[in-house]
Amino acid sequence: MSKRTFLVTGATKGIGRALSDRLAGAGHHVVGLARRTNDVPFPGTLVSVDLGDRVATDACLKTLAERFSFDGVVNNMGFVRLAGIGEINPDEFEESFRINLTPAVQIVQAVLPNMRAQGWGRVVNLSSLTILGMPRRSAYAAAKAAMVTMTRTWALELADAGITVNAVAPGPVETEMFRENSPVGSEAERRFLSLIPMKRLGKPHELAAAIEFLLSEDAGFITGQTLFVDGGGSIGKASL
Numbered sequence: 138m139s140k141r142t143f144l145v146t147g148a149t150k151g152i153g154r155a156l157s158d159r160l161a162g163a164g165h166h167v168v169g170l171a172r173r174t175n176d177v178p179f180p181g182t183l184v185s186v187d188l189g190d191r192v193a194t195d196a197c198l199k200t201l202a203e204r205f206s207f208d209g210v211v212n213n214m215g216f217v218r219l220a221g222i223g224e225i226n227p228d229e230f231e232e233s234f235r236i237n238l239t240p241a242v243q244i245v246q247a248v249l250p251n252m253r254a255q256g257w258g259r260v261v262n263l264s265s266l267t268i269l270g271m272p273r274r275s276a277y278a279a280a281k282a283a284m285v286t287m288t289r290t291w292a293l294e295l296a297d298a299g300i301t302v303n304a305v306a307p308g309p310v311e312t313e314m315f316r317e318n319s320p321v322g323s324e325a326e327r328r329f330l331s332l333i334p335m336k337r338l339g340k341p342h343e344l345a346a347a348i349e350f351l352l353s354e355d356a357g358f359i360t361g362q363t364l365f366v367d368g369g370g371s372i373g374k375a376s377l
Contacts, residue, residue, distance in 0.1 A: 142166040143259075143352065144207050144248060146188060146240065147214035149177045151312030152263070155341035156211060156348050157181060163349070168205060170197070170214075188214055188240035198247035207248040209259030209352050212241040212284075219273045219318055233276035238283055245291065249300075258300035259352045262288050266308040266367045272328070281306075285363050292361030301360040303351045308367025310339040335368035 143160055147153040148169025157167045158180055167181030174185040182205075186197040201207075216236040218229045245260055252258025264285050267278040285304050292302040309315055309329040315338070319325035330336055347366045350356055365371040 139354070140164050140166070141208035141352075142168065142205050144168045144170070144201070144205075144210040144244065146170045146210075146212055146244065148183065149174065149179065151314060152307065152310060152341045152344045152348075153211075153213040155345040156213070159342070159345045159349050160352075166205075168201060168207070189216075189236045191239060191243070194240055194243050198243060202247050202251070206251045206255075208252065208255075208257065209261070210244050210248050211348060211352070212244060212260075212262045214240060215263065215265070215277070215281075215314060217274070217277045217314065217318060219277075220275070221273045222275060225275060230276045233280050234283070237277070237280035238287070241284065241287070249295075252300050253298050256299040258295070258298070259356075260288075260291065260295075260300065260302040261348050261351050262302070262304045264288075264304045264306040264363060266306055266365065266370050268306065269371060288363065289361045296360055301351070301357065303356075303359060303361070304363040305344065305347055305351065306363050306365045306367065306371070307344050308333055308339055308365070308370040310341060310344060312341060332373065333368040333370045334373065337368065339366065339368060 143165055145153055145157055145167055148157050149171040157169050160167050161180035169179055169181055169183045170186055172187050174183045186193055188194050216233055218233060262284045265281040267274045268282040271278060288302050288304040295302060344366055347364055
């Protein structure tokens with residue numbers, strides 16, 4: 138594969154960090170976006186930005202688009218607030234959509250001109266197994282379902298430009314964000330594992346491998362798809 142430049146959000150932890158390490162190890166240049174960057178060694182260019190701040194994000198992306206010729210982007214950042222129906226805070230519900238979706242739109246639109254000009258590009262959006270139904274995750278699951286819809290729409294709009302757009306939907310993965318809401322031995326962890334035929338959590342490097350493939354030359358005829366990387370969790374969701 139040619140050496141490419143990829144923009145990755147949420148790049149310092151979990152799946153984003155595993156992917157950044159993997160891409161850099163293959164010789165690609167990774168530009169990572171994260172809120173906290175002060176004490177994190179990174180295998181590429183790391184930029185501090187709060188993607189929840191639309192104005193700051195626009196300014197950051199304008200500068201990056203002038204510095205780099207991006208070949209692709211991975212919208213990996215996720216924002217979760219747990220609440221069951223009857224206890225959902227409308228402000229937090231709207232915040233979930235704004236933080237999970239708006240930066241993805243901003244980022245793709247910022248890198249799109251270069252990808253169009255070169256007739257080649259890759260977009261991978263991170264969705265979630267929760268889009269098939271999971272207690273207390275109405276806001277997050279709805280936002281991640283919208284990510285799948287945007288993926289399909291962008292794939293149609295960009296297919297003739299040589300740009301593929303796909304989504305990866307992880308099951309429960311051993312990341313910092315997962316552990317914040319599902320501590321070891323908790324009921325939340327047991328609930329997740331009961332839905333996974335493999336009876337284990339995914340590893341960040343396993344998700345990174347799937348994303349790396351969708352960014353590759355060999356994935357050039359795949360677009361508009363959502364790949365569940367979930368230990369079989371999506372197979373049995375009809376039994377919920």
